[in-house]
Amino acid sequence: MSGKRGILSLRFNQDQGCFTCCMESGLRIYNVEPLVEKAHFENDLMGSIAIGEMLWRSNIIAIVGGGTRPKFADNTVLIYDDLTKKFVMEITFTSPIKALRLRKDKLIVALQKEIHVFSFPLPTRRLVTLETRDNPKGLVEVATLATAHKQLLAYPGHKPGSVQLVDLGATEAGTSSTPATLAAHQGTLACLAVNDNGTKVATASEQGTLIRVWDSIRRQLLVELRRGADPATLYCITFSRDSEFLCVSSDKGTVHIFALKDTRLNRRSTFSHMGFLGNYMESQWALATFTVPPECACVCAFGSKSSVIAVCMDGTFHKYVFTGDGNCNREAFDVFLDVCDDDNEF
Secondary structure: OOOOOOEEEEEEEEOOOOOEEOOOOOOEEEEOOOOOEEEEHHHHEEEEEEEEEEEOOOEEEEEEEEEEOOOOOOOOEEEEEOOOOEEEEEEEEEOOOOOOOOOOOOEEOOOOOOOEEEEEEOOOOOEEEEEEHHHOOOOEEOOOOOOOOOEEEEEEOOOOOOOEEEHHHHHHHHOOOOOEEEOOOOOEEEEEEEEOOEEEEEEEEOOOOOEEEEEOOOEEEEEEEOOOOOOOOEEEEEOOOOOEEEEEEEEEOEEEEOOOHHHHOOOOOOOOOOHHHHHHOEEEEEEEEEOOOOOOOOEEEOOOOOOEEEEEEOOEEEEEEEEEOOEEEEEEEEHHHHHHOOOOOO
């Protein structure tokens, strides 16, 4: 989905403090607080870029070409070192790349029906190849912390609505790890998230009305959250760094914020005591919400002091602060493509 300003994709880094903006004209990287452009790679260096993934706040960036003016093929991942100003690695696959994920010790590449896991950065070797059902969105998420409970990788299973969970630590040790399966939804998965330490997984189906949060260790449902009553296309699900909150964005133009640690903060229907009305009235609704341009894809992250950031494909930046009683107030609005700084340190 291309934005009005030639944006092809947006993605936050692992600490939610920076984001990549992949464009027809190259790649830009922004700091979130304060909102400042930190790096700018023009079309003559990288061509148009479809996918960009930072390695935390380091000088390492993974990219995949795309758009209308690509310099590199869409089946090749390239690693760029901004310190040496050089491409230092290139891996080519037999089909287009749908998504990339980086840990400090792993590179994960999602194709239409496979996920490849590599040791990273050196030596770079393929650790495992995992087969998936048809996965055009490249749904795959991984626990990013080096101290994570386990190196959890989550991706679509072979049955519609199912999620496969794998501990990548076992592949590093040279042993196979049989994937565990979550029967998360009846319909096809549309969105997926893993918290930083790999203990929780959030899922949503193409219906887009419910978000389910799972204990990845016990593989049990922790809470079911209701985004709304009408079907919607979800753009992202994001855990806060401490896993106490969750935010969700969709094509309805509303960002929803849910409480996970203290679910009593989430809203309930005023008819929830009328049990004969069924699960709908017993659902947990968002603690707080705010609006962004409708039908404009956006990605969300948590900022400092109980804030949520939404970065949209139209080039707008939104920051809202929420409270435990459900108040949500705008703190910042900007057009990030117009923000620039000469300092290129992350």
